[in-house]
Amino acid sequence: MNIAVLGLGRSGIAVAKSAKAAGNSVTVYDSASADNPKLSERLAELEKLGIPFVGDFNGPFPKEVEQIVTSPSVDMRSKLLQEPHKRGVEVISEVEYAYRISKAPIIAITGTNGKSTTTVMTYLALLEAEQKAVLCGNIYGSGYEEVPLTEAAISATEDQVLVAEISSFQLEWVKDFRPICAGITNISPDHINRYDSFEQYANT
Numbered sequence: 001m002n003i004a005v006l007g008l009g010r011s012g013i014a015v016a017k018s019a020k021a022a023g024n025s026v027t028v029y030d031s032a033s034a035d036n037p038k039l040s041e042r043l044a045e046l047e048k049l050g051i052p053f054v055g056d057f058n059g060p061f062p063k064e065v066e067q068i069v070t071s072p073s074v075d076m077r078s079k080l081l082q083e084p085h086k087r088g089v090e091v092i093s094e095v096e097y098a099y100r101i102s103k104a105p106i107i108a109i110t111g112t113n114g115k116s117t118t119t120v121m122t123y124l125a126l127l128e129a130e131q132k133a134v135l136c137g138n139i140y141g142s143g144y145e146e147v148p149l150t151e152a153a154i155s156a157t158e159d160q161v162l163v164a165e166i167s168s169f170q171l172e173w174v175k176d177f178r179p180i181c182a183g184i185t186n187i188s189p190d191h192i193n194r195y196d197s198f199e200q201y202a203n204t
Contacts, residue, residue: 002064004029006080007071008042008053011094014150015069016051018101021154029057065089069097072138072169075194081173093173094150095137095166100176102153104134104160108177110168111185116142118185119165126161137164168204169194 001024005016008030019026028046032039034055046053059080061068067090070081085091099106109119119135120142126133135144136152152162161180168191171177187202195201 001025002066003027004061004065004068006030006068006074008032008039008046009071009073011148011150012069012071013042013045014148014154015094015097016046017049018097018150018154019069020049020051022101027052027054029054029061031055031057059083061089067092069094070173072167072172076172077196091173092175093170094148095164095170096174096177098149098153099174099178101150102156102162103158104153104156104162105180106149106162106164108137108164108166108179108182109185110166110171110182112188112190114185115139115165115167118183119163120144122183123163126163132157132160134160134162136162138167138170139165168201171204 003019003024003026005012005026005028008028012028016026016028028051032055034043034053043053061084065084068084069092072093074081081091107122109115109122116139119139123133123135134152135146137149139146149162149164156162189198191201192198
């Protein structure tokens with residue numbers, strides 16, 4: 001399959017690495033320039049893996065692209081994603097991609113506020129219960145070992161459980177994603193610039 005990974009963040013690198021290892025043709029796209037010094041380490045990693053990078057990207061995607069795994073930073077209403085979606089290209093989020101490859105069940109925690117705290121509490125409770133828990137997803141800076149969801153999914157085993165913080169942005173392009181257990185901490189008006197209404201945000 002010809003896969004386009006949109007976004008050169010931590011999760012984008014993990015998706016590209018996994019998709020390449022599975023034998024797919026993979027290219028990473030980002031609006032940032034390849035000359036950006038902040039991207040040097042990630043670009044070096046892609047080069048080592050033999051994965052092409054297209055910088056300063058504003059679309060459109062090449063016609064041969066069959067699947068787009070998008071960064072949560074890209075507005076789901078953007079022409080960049082809506083145009084290929086309307087002509088039948090599968091657009092999915094990193095969460096959807098990780099779910100499809102994970103051998104371990106996923107506990108997903110979302111909501112407007114309190115996601116990180118609740119995710120860490122769940123993770124620690126599972127460890128106390130002698131479960132093989134992995135802290136992952138949209139969590140950063142908790143002080144505990146944490147990885148992007150796809151990175152956790154790549155090496156996941158059936159006896160583990162992935163405890164993932166999930167943002168609304170990551171849920172915009174899910175299809176088959178079904179966590180074994182899910183929690184919503186609360187829903188209040190936020191990120192409304194990314195949605196047409198509060199109701200759309202809540203539904204997401």
